[in-house]
Amino acid sequence: MRFDPALIIHHLPSILSGLSITILTWLIGTIGAVLVGFVIASARRFGPRPLGMALGAIVEVIRGTPFLIQLFLLYFGGPYIGLFLDPLPAGLLGLTVYGSAYFSEIFRGGFEAVPVGHIEAAECVGLNRLQIVKRILLPEMSMLVLPSAVNMAILLIKETAVLSIITVPELTMIVSAIGSEYYAFVESLFLLALFYWALVELCGFLGRKAEAKLSHFRLSAS
Amino acid sequence: MNSWKLWMLLLQGAGLTVAVSLLSIAIGLAIGAVISAGMLSSKQVFAVPSRLFVSFFRGVPLLVQLLLIYNLLPAIGINVSSVGAAITGLSLCTAAYQAENLRGGLMSVPKGLIEAAEMAGLNATQQFRRIRLPIAFRLTLPAIINEAIMILKASSLVSVVGVVELTRMTQDLSASTYRPLELFAMAGVIYFIINWGLSFIGSYTENAIRWGRP
Numbered sequence: 001m002r003f004d005p006a007l008i009i010h011h012l013p014s015i016l017s018g019l020s021i022t023i024l025t026w027l028i029g030t031i032g033a034v035l036v037g038f039v040i041a042s043a044r045r046f047g048p049r050p051l052g053m054a055l056g057a058i059v060e061v062i063r064g065t066p067f068l069i070q071l072f073l074l075y076f077g078g079p080y081i082g083l084f085l086d087p088l089p090a091g092l093l094g095l096t097v098y099g100s101a102y103f104s105e106i107f108r109g110g111f112e113a114v115p116v117g118h119i120e121a122a123e124c125v126g127l128n129r130l131q132i133v134k135r136i137l138l139p140e141m142s143m144l145v146l147p148s149a150v151n152m153a154i155l156l157i158k159e160t161a162v163l164s165i166i167t168v169p170e171l172t173m174i175v176s177a178i179g180s181e182y183y184a185f186v187e188s189l190f191l192l193a194l195f196y197w198a199l200v201e202l203c204g205f206l207g208r209k210a211e212a213k214l215s216h217f218r219l220s221a222s
Numbered sequence: 223m224n225s226w227k228l229w230m231l232l233l234q235g236a237g238l239t240v241a242v243s244l245l246s247i248a249i250g251l252a253i254g255a256v257i258s259a260g261m262l263s264s265k266q267v268f269a270v271p272s273r274l275f276v277s278f279f280r281g282v283p284l285l286v287q288l289l290l291i292y293n294l295l296p297a298i299g300i301n302v303s304s305v306g307a308a309i310t311g312l313s314l315c316t317a318a319y320q321a322e323n324l325r326g327g328l329m330s331v332p333k334g335l336i337e338a339a340e341m342a343g344l345n346a347t348q349q350f351r352r353i354r355l356p357i358a359f360r361l362t363l364p365a366i367i368n369e370a371i372m373i374l375k376a377s378s379l380v381s382v383v384g385v386v387e388l389t390r391m392t393q394d395l396s397a398s399t400y401r402p403l404e405l406f407a408m409a410g411v412i413y414f415i416i417n418w419g420l421s422f423i424g425s426y427t428e429n430a431i432r433w434g435r436p
Contacts, residue, residue, distance in 0.1 A: 064417045065410040066378035068389055073410065076396060077403035161283035165382060172286060185293035193282040193290055200281035 008191070011178050018174030025088070025170060026160050029095030030153050036096060037103025044104070045111050055104075062101035067162055070094055075166045091163040099156050106148045110141035143214050150207030154200055161196070171195070228395060228405075235391030236412050242305065242387060243374045246312035250373070251366070253313060254320030258358075259350055261325050272321070279318035285379050287311050292383040308380035316373045323365040327358030360431055367424030371417050378413070388412060 008015065040059065044052040062070065074083070075090045085093065114137055122132045164173035172192060179188035260272030279287065288311040295302055295310070302310070331354050339353045359366070381390035392409040396402035 061410070061414060064375075064414040066375040066389065066413055068378040068381070069392075069406055069410050069413060072389075072393065072402070073406040077406050080403045158283040161285045162379065164285070172283070176289060179293075186290070186297050189286060189290040189293060193278075193286050196283055196286060197278055197281040201277070 007178070007182060007184065011174075014174050014178075015171070018169060018171040021088070021168065022157075022160050022170040022172075025092055025095060025163060025168065026157050028092055029099060029160070030156050032092070032096035033099025033103050033156070034149070036100035038107050040100060040104035041107035041111060044108060059101045059104055062098060063105070067094070067098050067159055068165065070098060071162065071166050087163075087166050087168045091160075091166060091168040095156065095159060095163070098159065099152065102152050102155075103149065106145050106152060107141070109148075110145035111137065113144050114140045143211075146207075146211050146214060150204070150210070154203050154207070157200055157203065158196065228399070231391055231395060232388065232405075232408060232412065235386060235388040236416065238305075238385065239374070239377055239387040239389075239413075240416060242308055242312065242380060242385065243370075243377045246309050246316060246377070247370045247373055249309070249313040250316030251320050253317035254324055255355060257317060257321035258324035258328060259355075261321060262328055276318045276321050279315050280322070284311070284315050284376050285382065287315055288379055288383055304380075304384040308377075308383055308385045311383075312373055312377060312380065315376070316369060319369045319372070320366060323362045323369060324355075324358050326365075327360075327362035328354055330361060331357045363424070363428050363431070367421065367427075370424075371420050374417060374420060375413065 040055050044055050071091070071094045074094050075085065075087070078085055078090065118136055118140065119132060122136045127135065160170055161172040163170055164176070167173065175188050175192045176185070179185040257272045257275055260268040261276065263269050263272070288308065291311045291314075292304065292307040295307055335353060335357065336349060339349045344352060377387065378389040381387060381393065384390070386394070388409055392405050396405040399405070
């Protein structure tokens, strides 16, 4: 085993493009998953009962099957029902769908954890439904769900590596391609691991910062 | 290929998925128990490496870990089959998560029980093995089962290192039959059923070990 830094410098442009795709898919996928997850949780809480039950079943199926199987179903099975997607859009859609099921459960837990008394109090002072969601539910919930939401966002960074299997040219695919080209698997994969490790630790750190900042919303001893 | 043959092959893949996952879950739990003890140790020689282990295996995508172990083991002269590499990777990854679960449990073992064990003359190892670990295990059983389900789903990733488990089998069959939609949907259903079974075992065990709990 030998390590050649020139190899990395030589391939820096493609490594950087892989990195940008990893970060971009993660950001878009996470934001999409948070939004869709919030819509699902709201529909389950406030929508009609049959809709809520159908959504609940879908969430269970997504949470009960591997992400890779969902991706394969979308990417290889999609064309048979007229859904022709390139690797990158398929990966983004897959990541969003997968993440939204988990985020919807986090939000559902958040909705349920806000004390009923607070909502009743808001009703008593004459806030309407939208105001209650905006002024009471969301701020109180944000603090309650933040730790698990940050955790989920970090899990999604790691899930982006799976997209390499359906040939999305993100970091894992680029680096392992370089590794196989030069027969330097171990070195390149080790660097890749260190890189993800740093990214995950950084996001964990930022998440804890955000929690500390938002902590004035924390419910006292509830 | 008739559909009976397809079913048999899918179930054969599912069998390997279950075998690899259960073995990894068991090994991971054992390693996780040791690591969790290390994390809570007052000696830095144990605590620092344990924390690094947990941080690394929780911070790196499982796919990257699997590729790394699959290529690293032969490079340092250990020749294992792809199934061996897969079980090694899954076990180490799940050990980190289980260690974190058990650490939470160990920290919430009531002080009085540990004092009582000390009074009864148990030494530190006995206290850990006989009192703290069993109680921590019981306290964290839901989280442990949850992680077991995560590993069962994550085991689909070992298809990339050439283990012909359910995912890889489905891929191969869909390449030869041109029916990816039905086959991957079937694989999804099989995974879902196995997970359902795991969570059933989980809630059964939870009830079975309720004795002595308020």
